[in-house]
Amino acid sequence: xxxxxxxxxxxxxxxxxxxxxxxxxxxxxxxxxxxxxxxxxxxxxxxxxxxxxxxxxxxxxxxxxxxxxxxxxxxxxxxxxxxxxxxxxxxxxxxxxxxxxxxxxxxxxxxxxxxxxxxxxxxxxxxxxxxxxxxxxxxxxxxxxxxxxxxxxxxxxxxxxxxxxxxxxxxxxxxxxxxxxxxxxxxxxxxxxxxxxxxxxxxxxxxxxxxxxxxxxxxxxxxxxxxxxxxxxxxxxxxxxxxxxxxxxxxxxxxxxxxxxx
Amino acid sequence: xxxxxxxxxxxxxxxxxxxxxxxxxxxxxxxxxxxxxxxxxxxxxxxxxxxxxxxxxxxxxxxxxxxxxxxxxxxxxxxxxxxxxxxxxxxxxxxxxxxxxxxxxxxxxxxxxxxxxxxxxxxxxxxxxxxxxxxxxxxxxxxxxxxxxxxxxxxxxxxxxxxxxxxxxxxxxxxxxxxxxxxxxxxxxxxxxxxxxxxxxxxxxxxxxxxxxxxxxxxxxxxxxxxxxxxxxxxxxxxxxxxxxxxxxxxxxxxxxxxxxxxxxxxxxxxxxxxxxxxxxxxxxxxxxxxxxxxxxxxxxxxxxxxxxxxxxxxxxxxxxxxxxxxxxxxxxxxxxxxxxxxxxxxxxxxxxxxxxxxxxxxxxxxxxxxxxxxxxxxxxxxxxxxxxxxxxxxxxxxxxxxxxxxxxxxxxxxxxxxxxxxxxxxxxxxxxxxxxxxxxxxxxxxxxxxxxxxxxxxxxxxxxxxxxxxxxxxxxxxxxxx
Numbered sequence: 001x002x003x004x005x006x007x008x009x010x011x012x013x014x015x016x017x018x019x020x021x022x023x024x025x026x027x028x029x030x031x032x033x034x035x036x037x038x039x040x041x042x043x044x045x046x047x048x049x050x051x052x053x054x055x056x057x058x059x060x061x062x063x064x065x066x067x068x069x070x071x072x073x074x075x076x077x078x079x080x081x082x083x084x085x086x087x088x089x090x091x092x093x094x095x096x097x098x099x100x101x102x103x104x105x106x107x108x109x110x111x112x113x114x115x116x117x118x119x120x121x122x123x124x125x126x127x128x129x130x131x132x133x134x135x136x137x138x139x140x141x142x143x144x145x146x147x148x149x150x151x152x153x154x155x156x157x158x159x160x161x162x163x164x165x166x167x168x169x170x171x172x173x174x175x176x177x178x179x180x181x182x183x184x185x186x187x188x189x190x191x192x193x194x195x196x197x198x199x200x201x202x203x204x205x206x207x208x209x210x211x212x213x214x215x216x217x218x219x220x221x222x223x224x225x226x227x228x229x230x231x232x233x234x235x236x237x238x239x240x241x242x243x244x245x246x247x248x249x250x251x252x253x254x255x256x257x258x259x260x261x262x
Numbered sequence: 263x264x265x266x267x268x269x270x271x272x273x274x275x276x277x278x279x280x281x282x283x284x285x286x287x288x289x290x291x292x293x294x295x296x297x298x299x300x301x302x303x304x305x306x307x308x309x310x311x312x313x314x315x316x317x318x319x320x321x322x323x324x325x326x327x328x329x330x331x332x333x334x335x336x337x338x339x340x341x342x343x344x345x346x347x348x349x350x351x352x353x354x355x356x357x358x359x360x361x362x363x364x365x366x367x368x369x370x371x372x373x374x375x376x377x378x379x380x381x382x383x384x385x386x387x388x389x390x391x392x393x394x395x396x397x398x399x400x401x402x403x404x405x406x407x408x409x410x411x412x413x414x415x416x417x418x419x420x421x422x423x424x425x426x427x428x429x430x431x432x433x434x435x436x437x438x439x440x441x442x443x444x445x446x447x448x449x450x451x452x453x454x455x456x457x458x459x460x461x462x463x464x465x466x467x468x469x470x471x472x473x474x475x476x477x478x479x480x481x482x483x484x485x486x487x488x489x490x491x492x493x494x495x496x497x498x499x500x501x502x503x504x505x506x507x508x509x510x511x512x513x514x515x516x517x518x519x520x521x522x523x524x525x526x527x528x529x530x531x532x533x534x535x536x537x538x539x540x541x542x543x544x545x546x547x548x549x550x551x552x553x554x555x556x557x558x559x560x561x562x563x564x565x566x567x568x569x570x571x572x573x574x575x576x577x578x579x580x581x582x583x584x585x586x587x588x589x590x591x592x593x594x595x596x597x598x599x600x601x602x603x604x605x606x607x608x609x610x611x612x613x614x615x616x617x618x619x620x621x622x623x624x625x626x627x628x629x630x631x632x633x634x635x636x637x638x639x640x641x642x643x644x645x646x647x648x649x650x651x652x653x654x655x656x657x658x659x660x661x662x663x664x665x666x667x668x669x670x671x672x673x674x675x676x677x678x679x680x681x682x683x684x685x686x687x688x689x690x691x692x693x694x695x696x697x698x699x700x701x702x703x704x705x706x707x708x709x710x711x712x713x714x715x716x717x718x719x720x721x722x723x724x725x726x727x728x729x730x731x732x733x734x735x736x737x738x739x740x741x742x743x744x745x
Contacts, residue, residue: 051700054692075699084700091697095715104711105701112702144715161701 002067004029004200005050005169010061012049018059019045021225027169030197034211035204036236037222038244043204044088046222047173050202051085052078065169079105080112082168086158086175093145098157099127101145102164109165130163134190152183159190170194171202176210188213208240221247292349298322301450304349308419308453311426321439321449328443334606335635335667336575338548346513348451348484408466413497414459415470418486421457428459432490436519436556436583444515444577445552448484452517455485460495460526469725471500487518491526493559498529500728514573516551524559524586529567531724532580533732536572538603541630546574546603553580557589557615565592566609567723569732574603579637581610584618584646591620594720598713598736599632599664608638608669613646613679622653625717628664639671642679649679657687658716660709688716710737 003026010023019042027033037043049056050063052075063070070078093101107117118126131138134156146154155175162170172191176184191201191214203214211219211233219235220227221244228247229235239246292300301322305315330341408415414425421429439449456472472487491497514536522528530553539546549572555564566580582591593609611620626634634657642649657666668685690712698708714721714733721729 051696053696075696076702076704079700079702087697087700091691091693093694093697093712093715095718096711101698101701101703101711104707105698105703108702108704108707165701 002064003027004066005070005202006062006064008062010046010049010063011059012045012056013059014045014056019056019225020049023061023222023225023227025220025227027200027202029168029200030195031218032195032201032203032214032216033218033220034214034216034233034236035202035220035222036206036208036239038248039206041222042225043206043222044173047085047171047202047204050078050083050171051075076108077112079165079167080109083171084162084165084167084169085171085173086155086162088173088175088177090146090149090154090158092147092149094147096145097142098145099124099141102127102161105161106164127164130160133163133193134160135186136160151178152180152186155179155183155187156190159187159194163190163194168198169200169202171204173204174206175203176205176207184210185213208236211236223248290350292347294345294347296322296343296346296348296451300348304451304453307349308422310419310422313426313430314422317434317439318450321446322451324440325443325446325450328446330443334577335633335637335669336577336604336606338575338604341513341548343447349453408468411464411467412461413464413466414457416457418452418455418457418488421488425457425459428490429457429488432488432519432521433486434519436521436554437517437552442552444550445517448486448515448517448552452484452486455487455516456489457487458489458497458499460491460497462492463494464492465495466497469498469500471502483512483514483516485516487516488521489519489528489530490521491523491528493523494525495523496527498531498725500531500533500725502533502535502731512546513548514550516553518551518553518580520553520555520564522555522557522559522562522564522589525561526559527563527565528555529565530555530580531728532566532568532570533728533735534568534570534572534576535735537574538572538601539574541601547572549573549576549578551576551578553578554583554610555581555591556583557586557591557618559586559589560615561588561590562586563590563592565590565594565723567592567594567720568596568607569717569720569724569735570595570597570605570607571735573605576603576605576607578607579609579639581612582620583612583614584620584649585614586618587615588617588619589615590618592723593620593622593624593638594723595624596627596717596720596732596736597625597634598627598629599634600629602631604633604635606635606637608636610639611641611651613640613642613649613651616645616647617649618646619650620652622651622655623719624653624655625720626655626657626666627660627713627716628657628666629660630664632664633667634665635667635669637669637671639673640681641673642676642681644675646676647678649676651679651681653681653683654719655683655685656716657685658713659687659689 005027007023007025010020011018012020023046035043045056049058058071065081065083103123110117136156140153140157146157149157175187179187203216216233219231219233221229221239298319301318302315305318437445440446458470460466489497489499520528520530536547536549557564564582568580570576580593584591591611595607597605597607599605608624609622622638624636626636628634636655638653640651640653653670655668659666666687670683672681674681690709694712695705695708699705713736721732724732
């Protein structure tokens with residue numbers, strides 16, 4: 001059985017430095033996979049390669065999403081197909097209202113899927129419902145995208161976007177970084193509310209604590225561009241106890257790690 | 263990263279000008295050249311009274327003693343003022359148009375193409391349009407309805423004939439004939455333009471609008487606009503501009519004077535989309551314009567809003583003289599330069615009265631090889647107690663071949679003044695575009711969205727329907743900016 005997401009022997013580099021050195025990963029619909037790893041191991045690079053950020057060059061390997069060649073698609077087409085990435089550092093867009101932005105995004109996605117564009121009234125009604133899901137303050141709806149948002153508000157806004165756009169694959173790029181425990185719980189509650197049997201998650205994190213709230217089906221440990229260990233949710237706990245140094249020696253070769261992303 | 267950013271956004275310059283068509287009408291054109299005889303012929307052609315000719319000649323003689331200014335941050339080959347024709351008009355059929363029905367249908371078609379509501383559409387839109395085609399005012403709609411309210415809205419030529427006392431009182435009262443090289447040239451050779459007078463206590467019931475179009479080859483357009491809002495009056499005025507595509511540069515040297523008396527408000531909005539030249543910088547309009555308003559009484563308010571997307575070179579500084587106590591001056595500007603366009607634009611706020619207040623919001627967007635300069639001057643004179651100014655100058659760069667420059671001049675002679683100045687320069691980031699892409703929004707829509715967001719504070723000052731137009735115009739101008 002082929003997965004929703006199939007990654008085979010993926011190699012990627014930035015500015016000529018190879019960061020991902022052969023990733024293999026299959027994600028089935030409804031599964032939650034966590035990727036953990038030390039700083040500079042390539043976690044965020046993997047997220048951004050999947051989302052299609054141009055600065056990351058794929059040098060070898062294949063990625064299919066629901067049977068389609070993901071790497072052939074422009075970033076906006078990946079999004080329209082149902083790949084969503086919650087950014088580690090959400091970008092501010094001054095002067096562009098959050099609602100306006102989301103409506104444009106949703107309608108681009110709907111158009112791609114052959115659905116009618118949603119009108120303003122219908123949209124607002126739907127959005128109100130989604131706001132409750134992530135405990136979003138209505139004030140944030142009318143403010144420019146991420147402008148002047150606190151760290152927690154930005155992350156919550158990402159989950160809110162996710163709730164509105166209803167993607168099939170959600171990639172969370174260190175969504176827990178910079179969050180206090182209350183904000184973390186709110187974000188995790190939002191994610192859990194979106195879990196569904198046809199929606200998969202790829203949760204990238206440095207710390208185990210997020211996985212207390214978003215309980216994964218699988219945990220993969222990334223060291224120096226390769227997975228060195230995969231297992232169930234208990235692997236995260238073991239890692240918490242023993243630290244990354246426990247696994248760092250397991251990388252097949254060990255050149256100086258390039259700090260990227262994380 | 264740098265190279266991808268450039269390659270994604272660089273195609274900005276290549277975008278077609280959509281108003282470049284030429285209208286085939288019979289033109290009556292003076293041969294190129296400028297001397298006192300040409301001015302006398304021009305004045306006679308328009309059936310002007312003696313005092314008007316005298317004024318023109320006075321200006322012309324002064325102009326001969328002046329030198330073309332070179333301080334602006336723009337570069338162009340010397341202009342040969344003898345190679346320009348100073349009068350071009352559609353030839354009248356019979357004795358000239360008396361109503362819309364008599365206007366050459368070809369001209370009306372031109373305005374149709376431009377989307378100018380001359381006929382019934384105008385009523386629906388509630389816009390009264392005075393359309394200036396090359397040198398003459400072709401048709402003024404809604405004259406009667408406005409006349410009921412006592413408002414005069416007509417061509418400048420008509421005002422000279424029918425309201426000489428108002429023209430003589432106010433013409434040159436804000437921009438004297440000797441003001442500057444281009445304004446003085448305009449004073450000598452201006453061909454037509456719009457005239458508005460709103461009497462005491464009258465709120466003009468509709469937006470007034472002028473549409474300027476340069477059609478003839480080798481002709482300059484020297485229009486002159488004079489708007490007077492008497493005590494307690496209110497008027498909102500919009501001008502729009504386009505021109506056909508021509509390889510040679512054409513000169514547009516206009517003068518706009520605004521007079522707001524006690525408690526009066528004038529809101530003046532411009533959407534300027536003159537032909538900017540081709541992608542190699544050939545052709546295009548030289549837009550050298552003097553715009554100034556005077557708050558001539560307590561609580562008067564003058565607000566300039568401009569969206570400048572066209573012209574090869576723009577040189578203009580819509581200004582306000584804050585003479586009356588508690589008077590208010592505002593300047594909201596969006597200037598987009600792409601291709602090889604150059605813009606040196608900004609404002610002057612001159613605080614004379616007590617408790618006067620001015621606001622400046624300037625948004626410059628540069629793409630391609632465009633060069634965008636903000637030049638502003640805020641002067642607080644000795645008697646201007648408690649004057650306040652807020653200035654904000656933001657520049658946005660798209661690609662790495664363009665430039666943004668800011669020259670704020672501040673002169674404070676009264677210690678009670680409060681001044682605030684903010685300036686930012688940003689680059690449309692690949693990260694912003696990628697963020698939009700990741701939500702399903704195409705790069706082209708993303709650029710348009712980001713730029714419109716950047717300009718929001720200015721667009722919200724425009725009358726609703728023109729704000730929509732301005733957004734569309736920016737989007738059209740941004741087309742092809744991304745690949």
